[in-house]
Amino acid sequence: EILRPRFKDPRIQFAIACGAIGCGAFRSEAYEGAIIDQQLDDQTRTFINDVRLNTFDPTTKTATLSPLFNWSFKDFGKDQGEVLLFISKYLPQAVAQSIRENPKAWKIKYNQYDLTLNKQKG
Numbered sequence: 001e002i003l004r005p006r007f008k009d010p011r012i013q014f015a016i017a018c019g020a021i022g023c024g025a026f027r028s029e030a031y032e033g034a035i036i037d038q039q040l041d042d043q044t045r046t047f048i049n050d051v052r053l054n055t056f057d058p059t060t061k062t063a064t065l066s067p068l069f070n071w072s073f074k075d076f077g078k079d080q081g082e083v084l085l086f087i088s089k090y091l092p093q094a095v096a097q098s099i100r101e102n103p104k105a106w107k108i109k110y111n112q113y114d115l116t117l118n119k120q121k122g
Contacts, residue, residue, distance in 0.1 A: 010075040010086065011040035013068060014047040021052060021114040022066065045090040053111065056091065058098040061106045063087070067113045080108050 003012050015031060017023045024047040031039055048054055053066040069076060069083060076083040081103035088096040088103075099106060 004072070004075060009040065010072070011044045013072055013075060014043045015040060017118070019118060021116045021118045022068070023118065024050060024053065025118065041090075048087055048090040049092075052114065054087075056095045056099075058095055061098070062109060063099075063106055064109045064111055067110045069108075070110050080104075080106075084108070 003016065014024055015027075017026045019026075024043070027039065027043060029039075047066075055064045056062075057064075063084060065087075069087075073083065076086045084099050084103045084106055088099040091099070
């Protein structure tokens, strides 16, 4: 309720780790002002490409996403197409291109949130 409205940067979602697998990995370093953009990009890329949390099938044009994208939908865009376009910036080129060519052709499904303790570091 404080960080998201104040910074208005959807990448903050991936920096705030709660300790569960569903939150994504902790960073092994502190966030620092001089390199915060690079750190947030890296954390976002790590979260989006974690197959425990998100998968992308260009054949069926189906994105199965973390429920975090559903709970904080408006942080990422005004509709599903914009959410997918945000995500595409952090995906491998082939999948990103498929999404960018026609985001509305893609279907979004949501995973179950995994509350298992996350012992992995980013």
